[in-house]
Structure formats: structure tokens, C-alpha cells
Amino acid sequence: MEVVVLRLSHRPGRDKRITTHVCLVARAFGAEGVIYTGIKDEEMEKTLRKVANTWGGPFFVRYEKSWKNVVKEFKSNGFKIVHLTMYGLNLPTVLPKLKKFKKVLTIVGSEKVPKEVYEYADFNVAIGNQPHSEVAALAIFLDRMLDSKVFDNKFEDAKLKVIPTPKGKKILRVK
């Protein structure tokens, strides 16, 4: 299954670290890349390209002005649209349906999500109905959809690799 993440309404000051975490989770848990809307943030993009360069890829981060155009583009390319929101149906109840899709665009909002997003989405899906975090919601969603790929995800051309160890840090320099 191919999953791309759409992050809405990024504000470089307030959201830099949260959006960065969204992107890092997307990469580590097996999504192809992240498209974000809001305000373009060169510095954040640079940080993420550096991570993909050091720890391997492929992984993309792309800015777009209009979330609606992104959704239309992906719908016309056969993607199903899944919006993560605490108001949606809980993941376990819809997961069997979602697992059948080949291509999914996952939308994660920030503070205020336009009403239209709920309408454009094929599924509005909750990771529990309590306020928590789009970073956590995305992690649990990808974990279930991509069969816990985070624990054995392989990246190409990594310069560094971690050797799991019970105490301290072991890092292998590959090139």
C-alpha cells in the first residue's frame, strides 16, 4: 500500500516542530512523503532533506498552496482520502475497509480544520475520541495500515544506521 501524508495549514513559527515530527513519523513509519499547505518553510524542508540524506530514503517533502487541489489531484490518481480527526469513526471499526485500498492520502490538520475537509474525505477516522496529537494519530494510523513497518523499515543510501543495543548508543557509519 502506498500512503502519502497531507499536512494542513503549517505556520513556521508555531508549528515548526510539530510539522517536523509529522514528517519524521511519515518517513519512519513507511509513508512515501509529505505535502504541506499553509506557509512555505524552507528551513523545515532543509532539516527533513538532511534527515533523509543521512538516514536514507526515498522520502519527499513538498509545499502546495491549495489543499483542495492536492485532494483533487490525488483522487483523480486513484487515491482514497482519509482524514484523521478525533471526531471521526474509530480506526478499528473501519480498518478492514481501509486495508483494501492500494493508495491512500492521509490528511492531518492543525488547530482549525475547514469544514470542507470532512466532506472531501472518503473517511474521517479517529485514533480515539480524545484530544491528543496529530503526530500520535499519524503514527498509530500508519502502524496499523502498514503492518508496523516502523520496526523493520529499510532505507536506501543511508549514511548512518543504528545497531539496537540494551545500553547506550551504537551507530554504524555505512559510507
Place this chain on the structure above:
Amino acid sequence: MEVVVLRLSHRPGRDKRITTHVCLVARAFGAEGVIYTGIKDEEMEKTLRKVANTWGGPFFVRYEKSWKNVVKEFKSNGFKIVHLTMYGLNLPTVLPKLKKFKKVLTIVGSEKVPKEVYEYADFNVAIGNQPHSEVAALAIFLDRMLDSKVFDNKFEDAKLKVIPTPKGKKILRVK
């Protein structure tokens, strides 16, 4: 199982939203509460108490100066110490052992974690060996340890409850 979260080295400017997300995830996914070190942040504590007041409890947030004292206190009260880090052993390999514990103190760091934390921890555990997010790591850890409690966690004295719905928002005012 009783899980308490220890968040290290909070800096109110840089970390406010990430630490807030850590705390919200702790609550939503079933931990008892969060202790944080670093710099005391009244504003963040207020935000979190407001969430617990609106969406229900019990849930605590507490500031402590010394992480070492917290670890010693919890160890002497029978807690096992699990430090989440990308350098540790992957969760699936240690989960059967961890699930046997009755009380767990979970440490999540920020940018630089003191070497001693790795030594004081009974287990250093990775949610994959790639850089991503302490918010995501905590979510996956609690999801596995507390059997996906996020999907049916009950809170006492909630003023608001969400009714899961396929489109839009349905919120029930309980009191």
C-alpha cells in the same frame, strides 16, 4: 498496569507544544500522569488541567527539578524504568518481558539525553531505529503496553464527549 511518564528537560519556548502533545498522548492512551523536568511551565500545566477538566480525568501533571530523584523515588516504589530511545532494543523483542510488570515509569527525552539515563533505565526501548518523535514513540509504546486503551478509554467527570461520526463533529455536553 500502571504507567507514569517522565518527560525530560522541558524548555517552555522551544518545547511547549511537543511536551503538551506528550502529556495529551499520555492521558488519552491511558497513563496515570506526567512528571516533567527542565523549566517549570505554569501556562502549559494550566492548558493540561483545562483539558482534564473538560474531557475528564483523573490525570496529573507535576514538575520536578531532578530526574534522578524521580527515578529513585519510583524505583523504590516498585516501578520498572523504561527509557524510549531510537538506540534501544526494538519494542517487539522486549514486549513480552515488559508486559509482566505491574508498574512502569516511561522516560521520554528531548534533544540531549544524559548518558546516565541509559544506565539508570531497566530497559532502553526503541520504536524503530530511525529518528522520529517522542510523541509518536510514547503513543506506540502505550498502545502496545495498555492494549490499545486509546480506543475505549473512559474518563470520569467529563463535561464533553465525542460521538464518533462519519462526517463533521458531534459533541455531547454531559453536564
